[in-house]
Amino acid sequence: QVLLVESGGGSVQAGGSLRLSCEASGRLFSTYTMGWFRQAPGKEREFVAALSWRVGTRYADSVQGRFVISRINARGPNGKDMVFLQMNKLNPEDTATYYCAADPSGTSVNDRASSYEHWGQGTQVTVTS
DSSP states (O other): OOEEEEEOOEEEETTOOEEEEEEEESSOOTTSEEEEEEEOTTSOOEEEEEEETTTEEEEOTTTTTTEEEEEEOOOSTTOOEEEEEEEOSOOGGGOEEEEEEEETTOSOOOOOGGGOOEEOOOEEEEEEO
8 A cells, every 4th residue: 555644744834944854654655756736725736846867857947956855765664765845035925735646657746636646644834924
């Protein structure tokens, strides 16, 4: 069973930083594409960033230069993969619930939510002005 658990959300003032974490367990994720999406109240879920060992990274224009996605691959059959989203220079428009997602194909850094098979429960990020 695949399980993704996000953490690290919270409230921060504009200009501040947060680091989100996603713990992946149940399968070896080293070849998966891992992504971050977000959804603000009343809005559709939108792509934030993705990372594939084959392709590299991709960012939404709105976060390019401010956010960084990274990962630590598990070591051993009982290890856990970690994916991080370092968010800098946050502004109120970044307020949303952030979701970690996994695409088992690992062949692209897709920005479509439908391409991702596994999802976490989300973590709330609130940026105050």
